[in-house]
Amino acid sequence: MPDSSEDQFAELFGKLPDPRQRSSAPPSPDAARSEGDPAAPSSRRAARLAAQSTGEQPVTPGGQRPATDPHVPQPTVDALPVAASIPPRPSGLPGESAARPAPATQAASLQDLFTGSVTTEAIGQPPPPTDRRRRRRRGWIAFGIVVIILGGIAAGGVWTWNTYQDRIRAFMGWEPPKDYEAGKAHGEALVTIASGDNGSTISNSLAAAGVTKTPAAFYDMLVKTGQNPTFYPGVYKLQKEMTATAALAALQDPKNKLENSALLREGLTEQQIVKTLSDSLKMPIADLQAAVKDPSAYGVPAKSLEGWLFPAMYTFDPGVTATQVIKTLVDRTVKSLDAQKVAVADRQRVLTIASIIQREAREEADFFKVSRVIQNRLDQGMKLQMDSTAQYGYGEMHDGTVSSSAAALKDQNGWNTYVITGLPQGPIASPGDQAIDAAVHPADGSWLYFVTVNLDTGETVFSTTYAEHEKAVQQWQQWCQGHPDSGC
Incomplete structure (x- = not known):
C-alpha cells in the first residue's frame, strides 16, 4: 500500500486512548514525557522517524525499549504486563501492514477476565447493565402470546369434541x-x-x-x-x-x-289414552270415546278432556264401565292440582303450561327451566314458538319427530304458538306431577331459548341471547346429521 494511506491510519490510531497505559505496569519515562508534550510525535510512524533522526531506539507497544538498549534492565517473562505478553494478531484494516501488532485490548478475551489474568480495563469498557424492566416486559409479552396460542388450541379442541363427539367416538371405537x-x-x-x-x-x-x-x-x-x-x-x-x-x-x-290394568305414561294425548285403555282393559273403544265427549260431566270447564286424564298405573275391578274409568283419571288430575294449591279458576291455565313442559323437556331436572322460559317469554310479549304446540294443532304429534314441518309452523290454529301470541287455547297432552309442579314453580333465570342437542341423552342447552341459541341449534343439527334415525 502507498505510504500516504499508512500514515492516515497511523495518525488515527495515535489519537485513540491506549488502554495499556492503565495497566498495572509502571509507565516508562519516555511515555510520561510524551503525554501533554506538544512536540510529541503524532503517530507511531512519526515516532520511528524521530527516533532514527536522533539515534534513539523506538518505544515498543508495551511502553519499553527493545532489549538491545543497554541502559534499560530487561524484565523477566513473569514481570511483563499481561496485555503486553499477548501475541499480536494481524489487523484487517486496509492500508495497515499485516505484520504490525494489533492493540493489546483486542487480544484479551472474556476467558482471561474470568480467570483473573486481566481486568476490565485491559479488555475495554464493560457492557452497559441489562435493562431488567425491558426484559420483564418482553417476558410477559412472550408469556401472553404463549397463553393465547395454547388457549386457542384448547378452545378449538373443545369445540371439535362438542361438535363431532359422536363421529370421533365411532371412528376411535370409543362408543x-x-x-x-x-x-x-x-x-x-x-x-x-x-x-x-x-x-x-x-x-x-x-x-x-x-x-x-x-x-x-x-x-x-x-x-x-x-x-x-x-x-x-x-x-x-x-x-x-x-x-x-x-x-x-x-x-x-x-x-x-x-290383567285388567292400564299404564298411561306422561305426555300422551287424549286420543292415545283412549286407545291404550281400550287395549289394556279389553273395553270397546267406542264406549271410551263416548265417555270423554262431555267434560262437564266430570266438572271440567273446558271443551275437551285434553290434559285432564292423569298418567299413571291403574288397576280396575272387573266389570268397570268406561265412565268410571274416565272419572278415575280426572279425579287423579284434580288431586295433583290441589296438592300444588292451584285455584279452580287457574286449573286450565296451569295444565296448559304443564302439558307444554311435559312435551318439550326431556329430563325432569329441566322441567323447571323450561317453565321459566315459557314465563319469561310470556312476560316480554314474545311468541312461545314451541314445536310441540305447532305439531299438536296441525296433527303431527304422533309422527315420531321433534321437528315441525313448514306447513305446521305456518298453519293458522289456536294451538300454534308460532302464529299466536300467548298460551295455546288448551293443553296439548296429559302432564304428570312433576310437570304440574314446574308450571307452578318455575326456576329462577333469564333464559329465553332452549334446544335439546342430544335426543338420546336428553342434554338440553338453555340460552339468554339469540346468538347463544343459534350456536346450540348448530350443535343439535350436527348431532342429527350423525343420528338420522333418532327422531330429529
Whole structure:
C-alpha cells in the first residue's frame, strides 16, 4: 500500500486512548514525557522517524525499549504486563501492514477476565447493565402470546369434541355400549304395549321405562338377530336395566302381563289414552270415546278432556264401565292440582303450561327451566314458538319427530304458538306431577331459548341471547346429521 494511506491510519490510531497505559505496569519515562508534550510525535510512524533522526531506539507497544538498549534492565517473562505478553494478531484494516501488532485490548478475551489474568480495563469498557424492566416486559409479552396460542388450541379442541363427539367416538371405537350387561337387572318397571306397536315403538317404550339402556338397544337386537315376534297389547311387569334379549323374553312370557290394568305414561294425548285403555282393559273403544265427549260431566270447564286424564298405573275391578274409568283419571288430575294449591279458576291455565313442559323437556331436572322460559317469554310479549304446540294443532304429534314441518309452523290454529301470541287455547297432552309442579314453580333465570342437542341423552342447552341459541341449534343439527334415525 502507498505510504500516504499508512500514515492516515497511523495518525488515527495515535489519537485513540491506549488502554495499556492503565495497566498495572509502571509507565516508562519516555511515555510520561510524551503525554501533554506538544512536540510529541503524532503517530507511531512519526515516532520511528524521530527516533532514527536522533539515534534513539523506538518505544515498543508495551511502553519499553527493545532489549538491545543497554541502559534499560530487561524484565523477566513473569514481570511483563499481561496485555503486553499477548501475541499480536494481524489487523484487517486496509492500508495497515499485516505484520504490525494489533492493540493489546483486542487480544484479551472474556476467558482471561474470568480467570483473573486481566481486568476490565485491559479488555475495554464493560457492557452497559441489562435493562431488567425491558426484559420483564418482553417476558410477559412472550408469556401472553404463549397463553393465547395454547388457549386457542384448547378452545378449538373443545369445540371439535362438542361438535363431532359422536363421529370421533365411532371412528376411535370409543362408543359406549348401547345395552346393559347381563346379570344387573333389578327392581320393577311397567311397560305398556298398545295395539299396532312395532319393534321400534316398543324399543322406545322400554328405554323410557328404564328397562333397556338406549332407545335403539331393543330394536337393534331384533334386526341383528332377524327376529319378528308378535307382541300382544297390555301392561307388562319387567325389571330395570335388563339386556334387550332378556326384555324380549319377559315380554313373551304371559306371566308378566297384568290383567285388567292400564299404564298411561306422561305426555300422551287424549286420543292415545283412549286407545291404550281400550287395549289394556279389553273395553270397546267406542264406549271410551263416548265417555270423554262431555267434560262437564266430570266438572271440567273446558271443551275437551285434553290434559285432564292423569298418567299413571291403574288397576280396575272387573266389570268397570268406561265412565268410571274416565272419572278415575280426572279425579287423579284434580288431586295433583290441589296438592300444588292451584285455584279452580287457574286449573286450565296451569295444565296448559304443564302439558307444554311435559312435551318439550326431556329430563325432569329441566322441567323447571323450561317453565321459566315459557314465563319469561310470556312476560316480554314474545311468541312461545314451541314445536310441540305447532305439531299438536296441525296433527303431527304422533309422527315420531321433534321437528315441525313448514306447513305446521305456518298453519293458522289456536294451538300454534308460532302464529299466536300467548298460551295455546288448551293443553296439548296429559302432564304428570312433576310437570304440574314446574308450571307452578318455575326456576329462577333469564333464559329465553332452549334446544335439546342430544335426543338420546336428553342434554338440553338453555340460552339468554339469540346468538347463544343459534350456536346450540348448530350443535343439535350436527348431532342429527350423525343420528338420522333418532327422531330429529
